[in-house]
Amino acid sequence: MMHIRISLGVILLWALVALLAPVLPLSPNTIDLPQILVSGNPDEWLGYDDLGRPVFDRLLTGARTSFLVAVAVVGISLIVGSLLGTVGAYAGGWLDLVLVRVMDVFLAFPGILLAIALAGVMGPGIDNVVIALSVVSWVGYARLARAQVLSMKERDHVHAAVAIGAAPLHIVARHLLPLISAPLIVEASFGLASVVIGEAGLSFLGLGVQPPAASWGSMIRDGARYMLVAPHMVIAPGLALMAVVLSVNVLGDRLRDWLDVKSPVKGEGEKTP
């Protein structure tokens, strides 16, 4: 139970810092030349970076970048993906066929590679990062929603709703979505972790936020050049990133057990003794 509480704490702290960053007394872009590459000390815990900017302040503003991108991408792709998947499965016919073909092609891509190429072509910027990651992420939710609706739409209660003349939209909204939401939520929680890594990865490659804005990924990239003299520049943002991703994964696991969603890996062929 202990690690669940710690994970929850980390996530809450992340969200809180992200939302409060604009009003906190931070100076992530203030350059203090004598402090260039100075490592952590009692006055400034995490030290300064290669331009003499405080690493701690940049870490907190970086939390905002990663949080906003993660929420936006997961939100957009969850809505678009489950909408498409549900409509495809419920409508059937050529619409579903087209959807399945399109999903096949998207699934044939190593996701982050497509995001890297898209972000590269669109040019750096936080909005382009959101677009690039959403283009890659929606397909997972669409596939899941489609499979769930397909297995649910022949259930008795759905037939009953059809029989009393309920409109398709009503059936989807009231009789199908509540049933398929649990696996989608679990998927979204793991999706959050991969988007956080994806954003930092794009920023690491120089395709994310523009300088001087801070992202944990761009902080790692800047720090990698000064690793021998100032390892704190790489260690701090990496630890923050890992703490968030680890916590999201721990909570996702917990959520899956709690909502009793079958993991795609295990539980496939459980046999009766």
Next chain:
Amino acid sequence: MFVRFLIARILAAFAVVLGVVCLVFFLLHLVPGDPVEVMLGESARPADKLALERALGLDQPLHVQLGRYLTSLSRFDLGTSLYSKRPIRDLLLERLPATVELGVTALVAALLLAVPLGILAAVKKGTAWDAGAMGIALFGVSIPNFWMGPMLILVGALWLGWFPVSGREGVTSLVLPALTLGTALAAILSRMIRSAMLEVMNEDFMRTARGKGLAERTVILRHGLRNVLLPVITLVGLQLGALLSGAVITETVFSWPGIGSLVVEAIHRRDYPVVQATVLCISASYVMLNVLTDLAYAWIDPRVRTGAQP
């Protein structure tokens, strides 16, 4: 029977590759941003822009461009790099061996780590060994390779001095990048091997094997592990795509001269034909690897190719 399965699988894969070609083409052409303007800068003269546009064929309607692209692809002509003015095919062939070397080493490293870890966790289920192994695995999936790489460089190259910082010279230069790339796969695999192993442990044939007096070691390795192979192969096949895209970042971290670092270099140089060709090449190899996985699956388990109920 197997030949028919083979042909059907290859045709389906070909259709997907064709879809991938079209998708890459349309995405890279339809996203906001004018490649000519990005390449020349906003202050470029209109005449220069027009000339470059014509040279790239960008003045033609989109479907004509796609038709031209597909025709040249069918002749294995991937175009010419804008930066080095060399055929992209040559660039790719130059970089391919380094990526294959890195990918295969990472895969082997992942298997060498994951199989013992997964078996240990399953056999000693519920003990500290299990918790420890799965804790390591959880860390493994949560460490992004753009952080793992610099940390390994810091410890293994800068502090201990055992391995070179970057580049591709000799076997020692392969160790850090392969570890970086293989960690996530090892973590995912070990979790999967554990749960598959736990399932197999309750099977009748395991009890029989023990009952006839075989050593526990033989029971686990000969009877248990063999039956875990199938899901392992599937997962490895599915994860190869992640391995390939992980290579993009890992190669950049270690200046490893492979296809992955070629993509990133091409993006930074605004060399769009190279970006397009490289993305295509990586995606096509991913599709091909998936077909090979399916075939390996069918070869190992005859029930798959005959469609019999397992």
